[in-house]
Amino acid sequence: MNERRKFRREGEERRRQDLIDATLGSVAEHGLEGASLRTIALRAGVTAGLIRHYFPGKEDLLQEAYAALMGRMTEQAKAALLMENASPRQRLAAFVTANLNAPIIDARVFSLWATFIGRAGADPSLARAHREGYLGFRNEVEAVVAEVLAAEQRRPDANELRRHAIAINAIIDGLWIEGCLAAEMFSPGELAAIGVKAIEAELGLAPERGKDK
Amino acid sequence: MNERRKFRREGEERRRQDLIDATLGSVAEHGLEGASLRTIALRAGVTAGLIRHYFPGKEDLLQEAYAALMGRMTEQAKAALLMENASPRQRLAAFVTANLNAPIIDARVFSLWATFIGRAGADPSLARAHREGYLGFRNEVEAVVAEVLAAEQRRPDANELRRHAIAINAIIDGLWIEGCLAAEMFSPGELAAIGVKAIEAELGLAPERGKDK
């Protein structure tokens, strides 16, 4: 009468990925507290015991899940900077726009980010993971800003550059949060437009004229 | 041999406040997952059973704790706006400065904010609490911005005002996060200086000259 459940063997990479995705899904829906091994396993279509076969403990699973989340976020964010043959200013605008639209503006991703980063104060390994991600991001910003200003024949010193990068980073982060928490309060593209304008004001760039030449 | 624990009766308001503080402390240190009724009670110097006497359930306690946190944050933030006989521009600068220094820049407060808001996506009552707090804050900003621009003889329309408020709010939020997460990366007052400058650029205000007249 008691039939043992049928199952399929999956490749190791695939299973690990599925478990990590299931973990992120659980955390996004019910928070860290609601993400039990059984919940996660159920979501991954697997029994709880299997998790122990791929991860030494729950802590490790959570940590890998957070790393995966950060990786995806920064990867998507930086992708917008790779445009070839575009002016620095256009690339900066594209970067900002990419960061202030889907899929980066996303309630689920924000929920995950907030949940994990709330523990950064207590968990040093999470704090370090964040610090690295943040500095990498800011350095990217600083590099583009340097190019933009150079194209305008301006020679900012290191300190000025740093302050611009901090401010621009803040603008993007702040608008990102507003967008994630209350997407329906903004019309499509509105946040990106506000962001680009604010950043150009910060850099003292003349307002864009219609395409000439 | 088994002596029952001695205790003191406290006023109702006092006990509720203590329990709420203990809750915030627990959540800040160990996250929502680590904030059990027993942990909270221990921190408040009380037995777990007592919590049920003041709060119908854990959910209610958490909700009241979040409301208390938000209340304190916005209260402190708005206090800076109450300066009498100061120019609008000075009041705006004071507001920004107040928001980008201790006690509002604080790792513990940030941890709490992030932990709770991470659940806003799943918990509608938390989401609403946030929405109200955010809109109240932004309206304050919008009001000051209107005064500042009026003092400069400028007549922005409602939409322009709204966009300025959104951008300024983002700048403050973004710098707040940076400061909370990595306070040691910034010299004292640096974030506030960056914030004031960025906001004045956003509003198109001429850089401040030394006091004349």
Added chain:
DNA sequence: GGCCTTATTGTGCAAGTGTATAAATAGCTT
């Protein structure tokens, strides 16, 4: 000072937790 209210403690309980480990079977190798 004795009494009465109720704030507070202590204990119990069912459900759920992470971890450990034994038993089974899927799918490759030969």
Added chain:
DNA sequence: AAGCTATTTATACACTTGCACAATAAGGCC
């Protein structure tokens, strides 16, 4: 087709959790 191995299931265990409730004593009231 049989056998092996390691992926997967299933069960057990000690512990914690939120909640319920009976027992107790603190402190104001007469």
